[in-house]
Amino acid sequence: MxxxxxxxxxxxxxxxxxxxxxxxxxxxxxxxxxxxxxxxxxxxxxxxxFTDFDDFLAGLVLDRAARLETQARALLDSAGTATVAGNLTSALSTLFGPVPVAIIPLITFRDDLRARLRQARPGGGIAILAQATAAVSAYLADERELGRIAADADVDSLTLALVGGGHLLFADRDPGPPAGETLTRLVTTVLADVVQRRLL
CATH class of the missing domain: 1.10.10 (Arc Repressor Mutant, subunit A)
Structure with missing residues (x-):
């Protein structure tokens, strides 16, 4: 072989x-x-x-982060279809699946691992969160261009609220992920203003 x-x-x-x-x-x-x-x-x-265990862990995190790119692409491809809240609720459920949520505390737990991830890719210190943030931000920018959220929507602030809130919901997942209606409520609340003003 x-x-x-x-x-x-x-x-x-x-x-x-x-x-x-x-x-x-x-x-x-x-x-x-x-x-x-x-x-x-x-x-x-x-x-x-691998040179040492942190080198192995960096490889693990980057490998699993790369797998999120397919899911991020699916979110971008959904722009202009269904509802903005529905698309984001579905995407956050996937982006914060069991493996990504388990990897985030691993990264925060190990200083050397974060340093290696930053060396491996810009903004890669918290690779999984960076991946989710980039996907949500790009999606919201596309929806703003399509006129499905308000033209003056602050995409950066919306992204932080959605990714941060989503992570908190999924990180506190004992005995399982949050109920669907809990995540839906978070997403619709964060988006309520920019969706409503788009309709005015």
């Missing part, structure tokens, strides 16, 4: 194992030993492919 394919497979196996540990045990339980035990491989396998 070609080396590049083999390496990529090992990395994905380790990332998948880390994701399972993170969802089960949280950031404090995510250690190199826990990852390799979950993956069923020797500890040295991880260190053959």
């Amino acid at each position: 070609p080396t590049g394919v083999h390496l990529r497979d090992v990395r994905q196996q380790l990332f998948d194992a880390a994701e399972r540990v993170l969802l089960r045990a949280g950031p404090a339980g995510l250690t190199s030993r826990a990852v390799t035990d979950e993956a069923g491989c020797a500890k040295g396998v991880l260190h053959r492919h």
